[in-house]
Amino acid sequence: MNSPRTEIPSRAPSALAVDDIVLPFEVSSLDLRGRIVRLGPVVDEILEKHAYPAPVAKLLGEAVVLTVMLGSALKIEGRFIMQTQTDGPVRMLVVDFTAPGKVRACARYDEGRVAEAIASGRTASGDLLGEGHLAMTIDQGPEMSRYQGLVALAGGTLEDAAHEYFFRSEQIPTRVRLAVGEELRQARGGASHRWRAGGIMLQFLPKSPERARMPDLDPGDAPEGVAPHVVPEDDAWVEGQALVSTVEDLELIDPGLSSERLVYRLFHEPGVRVFEPGGVRAECSCSREAVEAMLKSFSQEDRDHMVEDGRISVTCEFCSANYQFAPAEIGAKSA
Ligand SMILES: [Zn+2]
Numbered sequence: 001m002n003s004p005r006t007e008i009p010s011r012a013p014s015a016l017a018v019d020d021i022v023l024p025f026e027v028s029s030l031d032l033r034g035r036i037v038r039l040g041p042v043v044d045e046i047l048e049k050h051a052y053p054a055p056v057a058k059l060l061g062e063a064v065v066l067t068v069m070l071g072s073a074l075k076i077e078g079r080f081i082m083q084t085q086t087d088g089p090v091r092m093l094v095v096d097f098t099a100p101g102k103v104r105a106c107a108r109y110d111e112g113r114v115a116e117a118i119a120s121g122r123t124a125s126g127d128l129l130g131e132g133h134l135a136m137t138i139d140q141g142p143e144m145s146r147y148q149g150l151v152a153l154a155g156g157t158l159e160d161a162a163h164e165y166f167f168r169s170e171q172i173p174t175r176v177r178l179a180v181g182e183e184l185r186q187a188r189g190g191a192s193h194r195w196r197a198g199g200i201m202l203q204f205l206p207k208s209p210e211r212a213r214m215p216d217l218d219p220g221d222a223p224e225g226v227a228p229h230v231v232p233e234d235d236a237w238v239e240g241q242a243l244v245s246t247v248e249d250l251e252l253i254d255p256g257l258s259s260e261r262l263v264y265r266l267f268h269e270p271g272v273r274v275f276e277p278g279g280v281r282a283e284c285s286c287s288r289e290a291v292e293a294m295l296k297s298f299s300q301e302d303r304d305h306m307v308e309d310g311r312i313s314v315t316c317e318f319c320s321a322n323y324q325f326a327p328a329e330i331g332a333k334s335a
Pocket of ligand 1: 284285286316317318319320321
């Protein structure tokens with residue numbers, strides 16, 4: 001899930017800021033690869049539709065960027081689903097990416113606890129998530145087995161979880177930065193705001209694998225006085241991390257700064273090549289047919305219980321689309 005689509009041709013940088021794209025790039029002199037995600041209308045549409053409290057929206061926006069970043073790197077047809085399950089005020093985040101660029105997302109949270117978190121100013125990602133896990137699932141259809149990667153969330157951010165995942169599961173040195181913000185604009189009748197989100201992922205992929213060695217995991221129960229086994233990091237990766245650590249959140253979401261300018265700003269010294277960007281759009285995959293099939297899969301008793309005021313109403317949690325059925329349509333009793 002790490003390498004950009006290298007079969008696509010590179011192209012000359014564009015100065016235009018383009019939203020809702022994923023831009024893969026390569027810094028071959030340092031054996032670095034990465035991708036930039038810039039989301040404007042896509043993330044605004046997803047977050048506005050839900051009207052979650054701002055800190056919940058911001059957290060979900062981060063999850064959207066991370067999911068698009070990882071999902072777009074997979075050379076597969078099918079879906080990539082990222083889901084958190086934690087004990088904090090935000091119990092669950094679900095982001096569902098369908099190749100090549102369709103995304104939808106929703107959150108479940110405890111209103112009272114989120115209000116408390118806002119009142120006490122404890123709205124950092126780690127505070128809202130709490131402890132639990134993050135699962136990443138690749139679903140290539142009923143014929144294929146599902147692949148699931150799990151990583152613990154222990155009060156940290158989604159960036160921390162991504163680092164942990166690549167460290168333990170893929171063993172690829174990786175840095176991820178995520179940013180979400182509201183762009184405020186003067187409009188007639190008062191100020192308006194739009195959500196924007198962006199992120200960058202940088203990975204160290206040297207041709208000789210021993211250069212990608214990472215420090216050993218904390219030995220934990222090692223006897224006191226035993227020095228941990230320390231492997232010095234490769235100079236190229238040290239430089240890559242230093243460069244990516246200079247990115248400001250504002251740069252990741254600045255509507256006036258194109259992804260290519262940003263990549264160039266960061267990596268012009270070692271030299272950088274960008275590849276053809278991929279587009280992203282906000283689109284739900286729900287349909288009346290799918291909801292009907294789902295309802296028909298329930299037991300007779302469950303279907304009968306769903307009838308309210310003479311009809312069955314189902315609202316999609318991702319896009320809020322509402323589907324209504326007469327009881328007879330799905331074989332339920334209309335009583
Ligand atoms: Zn939907």
